[in-house]
Amino acid sequence: MKLFLKNLLFALFLSICNISVAQNNEIVISGILIEEASNQPIPYATIALYKKSSKGIITGTTTDNNGKFQFSTTKTDFYIEISFMGYATKTISDFSIKNAKIDLGTIRLAEDNEALEEVVVTGNVSKTVFKLDKRVFNIGKDISSTGASALEVLNNVPSVNVNIEGEVSLRGSSGVQILINGKPSVLADESSNALGTITADMIESIEVITNPSAKYEASGTAGILNIILKKEEKKGWNGSISLNTGIPDNHSIGISLNRRTEKFNLFTQIGAGYRSLPRDNEAINTNLTSNEVVFSEGTEYRDETFYNITLGTDYHINDYNVLTLSGNFAYEIEDQPSETNFRFFDSNNTLVSSWLRDETTEATNPKYQYEFNYKKQFKNNEDHSLQLSALGRFFGKDQESQFTNTTITGSDSDSKQQTETNFQQADYTFKIDYTNPISEKYTIETGAQYVINDVGNDYEVRDFTGINYVVNEDLTNNFEYNQKVLGVYFTGAYELEKWGIKAGLRIENTDLETLLTNTNESNSQNFTDYFPTFHTSYKVSENVSLQAGYSRRIFRPRLWDLNPFFNIRNNFNIRQGNPDLQPEFTDSYELTSIYKIGKASFSSSLYHKYTTEVIERVSSSIDNVTTTTPENIGTNASIGFETNGKYSPTKWLTLTGDFNYNYFDRVGTFEAESFDFSGRQWSSRLGTKIGLPADIDVELTGRYQSSFETIQGDISGYGFLDLGIRKKIIKGKAVVNLGIRDLFESRIQESYVYQPTFETYSFSQRGRFITLGLSYGFGKGEAMTYSGGRRR
Known part of the structure; x- marks a missing residue:
């Protein structure tokens, strides 16, 4: 080494x-x-x-x-x-x-x-800044994101898309690694559903890193999204308070306080509220052998009461040494009353039976995080630094569900089931990073990281026999997941006024153990991989720059990909994991140009990705029950084009937009079935911000996601529009915001599976969300819209 x-x-x-x-x-x-x-x-x-x-x-x-x-x-x-x-x-x-x-x-x-005063409108617009190995999307006061969570903010970032399920993709590819302030966080963990506890006002910027340098963890084949949270730098007392209400129920209060002196920076954020998150679902399972059909439709609710608090301090020992201690605690109480109607038709399209399945689910979700960070800057250069950090995070879920089937017509479908889930996840991250600008042109970076993920999911299903509830051993499992990743890296950079180059290598060892305790099935993986990176940039003129990059990435299967548990919310559409799943590997190449034309600025990229051991969700059907399981199937080669821009023809009008297109070629075989095919998908986003008299701003953002082919079917396209209106009062110290997301209720998720013996169709929709917020800044603070909110 x-x-x-x-x-x-x-x-x-x-x-x-x-x-x-x-x-x-x-x-x-x-x-x-x-x-x-x-x-x-x-x-x-x-x-x-x-x-x-x-x-x-x-x-x-x-x-x-x-x-x-x-x-x-x-x-x-x-x-x-x-x-x-x-x-x-x-x-x-x-x-x-x-x-x-x-x-x-x-x-x-x-x-x-x-x-x-003259540029107050344009100063509030989010903007993208380009660096050698990433794009930095500085968050403006986007009105339509008022009271919204980090997921809604991510949906406004060029190249990023968030679907109804909350799955984040980058340039149409999943497998995105999400960091908070450059580190893993319980607030960004997908299994904890926690990104909603970060609200738009808390975010300073989002770094979009499609080809990360070797300094970053190699996880995430699509790239990295690094969410940078705000930290107040003004001396003295600063703070703000906000109130939000909305339809469906969306009521919250948030307080942000900061006290900064010469030596200390103390900060806290407190939030509490209640939200109701309905979602309409529909599914059709068709058995092409018997011509039997099962319809299901209903509405799922997730009603949440939530509390969270963040405390932290920076201690400036002297001009060159800083200690940071911070902690976050959140507690959620979930109530999920859901109702689904089922109808079963025979081969003659005759209704055989129909029944109603009621679900009552209650859960408590505690989660907390603590972090220690030490940074030393050397006297010879402020960029010459050593940084040590230790991070601990925990997420728990204690959940109980009651399912009741009530016959409406036809054959008897009455039944009762209970489930109980005890989920616990503990993660620990230790890092050391050293940066040394040897001269004005040469910079080296080196460091190491050790990550421990320890997860347990105890899931039990009980069937009612008419007298009491009996454990269903076929559906009950206790799954343990333990992963350790050790990484070391080195990068070297050479930068002139117009030209720069950066190369690096990261080496990671992965040690993964899983165990299904009720069957004693275990899976052990231990492998070491090399991840080279290369970046270069050239400034052609003041208005034109070029960038090129390469990186190798890995996507390690997560707990829910590996755990073979059954979700019985809908007994005819089941998802389960695959403990034998292997990691994906991706080689990513990119060429980007950045240019300005008058009052407009643009960037365009050509990119190519080649992924092996691609993880795809494969559906199978037995007795009208569709089961979806992730499998490693072949390779995927894609080539794409992306462009985004900003144009401000006047001081009161700003237009933004982005467009992404990619063509992919899938090659693979699974269980003697070929999955070779080619396809394409594209997405676009257009936004405008208008400054009106009397300190009123109006914002419109429209997005479209095209349909695209999958290995067994296709996913339909959709478009939606967000609207926001802001009015400043009390000389800008207070702000009133009105936000409407999905104005025309057109944001849907619709997918099809076509196979020789069966077909499935699924549909889901969140609907329109309206929020009204009032925020007030005091001291040296500014009005903000902190709501401690959850994701939509």
Whole structure:
């Protein structure tokens, strides 16, 4: 390992040693630009040189993500002008040249209050910033997301889609790794259904990483979504309080408080509320051999009372050392009253019987997380740092369900069942990261991570015999899942003013053990994999940039993919896991261009992915009962094109949009059946934000997802529209928001399975959600819309 890393670094230095340096007669100008009020760096500000005599421009550059800039000139008679929208322009004409260098040091820009008033609408619009190996979607005050959860926010991010079930996909592919502040989190765990506890106002930005560097965990064949939460930097007391109500029931209160001093930053967020989340479902199972048909339709509810609190502190030991301690606790009480109507028809399309299946489910879900983080910055360079972190998280579910079948017509279908679930998940993550900018051009990164996932799911089904309830051994199971992943990485980067390159390697060892205790069936996997990454970028001009990237990724089967438990909510449509499932591996290639045309900015990408051991959900049918199980089936090769852009023709109007198209080629065989086929899918999103008089903003966002073919059928397309209206009051300290998601109730999930002996059809819909929110900011805080809300 050490020898490989040394050779990699040596090769990197060797490959760039012939690059020419600046000419001796050039003057190198450098500095750091920060905001006067907060001391935060200002990225992408314009630094320009002008001739003193003619006022004509000589050359210029922009600041990087850390507010730094460096460029050169052969001229000597010039002055420097620094500008950025919303800040007062600064002119520097008094400077000294030493050793052909002009070091401007730290430059502070003050806010231009008049300019800020003029651009208040565009300043609130979410925008995307491009970095060497990721895109950063900075979250604006998107009105339609008022009172919404992180899942709704993700649905507004270019390249990302969230379906009705809450499954997140990136460029049409599932297998997305979701992080919170760069780390795994109980708030982002799919099995805990917890992304809903993060609300739109809590999010600073979302990093979309389609080709992650070796620094990131290799999980997620589609890529990584890193949710960055806000942390108040203003000194003194800051806070806000919000109230939300809505239809269906959506009532909550949230409080955010922050106290910052020279040494400490104390922060807390508290939320409580109640929500009802209905969903309409329909399914049709057709037996093509007997021509029998089973219809089922009904409405599922998940009524939730929830409480959560976050506490944390940053302790600045000195200018170079910071300790962070934080914790989060959430508690949910679920009530799931659901009702499904079943109808059974024979081969002559005659109704044989119909019955009603009632479900009463109650559950409590405690979850908590705690984190320790230490960061040391070295005196020679603020980017030279060492970071240590330890994270613990827990999620539990104690659930009981009662199912009652009541005959309506025909043959007797009366029956009763009970289920009980005791689920516990504990995860621990330990990380060390070291970054060293050896010079202004060379940077190395290295580190390690150890992740432990320990999960148990005790699931019991009981049938009523007429006298008492008896355990159904065929459906009862106790599944244990234990996974340990150790990863180490190294990256080296070389960056010039216009060109940069970054290469790395990550090595991960996976040790997985599963056990089905009632049958003593076990599965053990231990494997080591190598994950190389490569990124490069070239700045053609001030308005055109190019990026290219490659990464190798892995998707490890999760608990619900491996656990062979049966879900008996609908006895005719069952999902179960596969303990023998193997991980997917994906090689991903991407070429991106970023360009500006007048008041419009665009980016376009060509990408190619090749995945082996593809995990697909395969359906089979026996006695009109359809069972769906994940299986490893062959390979998938896809090539796609994506473009997104933003256009602001006036100060009061901003238009945004994105479009993604990909063509895929599936090759595979399962149980002597060929699954070779080709298909395509595309999606688009269009949004507009309009600033009206009297501090009123209106926002419209429309999205369309095309239909696409699956290995056994297809999934229908759908489109939907979100609407938001905002009114500022009390000089902007308070905000009233109205949000309507799925205005025309057109967001559906519809799928078909076509097989020689059976066909299935399924449909689900959430419907329209209306929210009304009032938020007020006090101290130095701003109005926000924290609701502690759950996902839709």
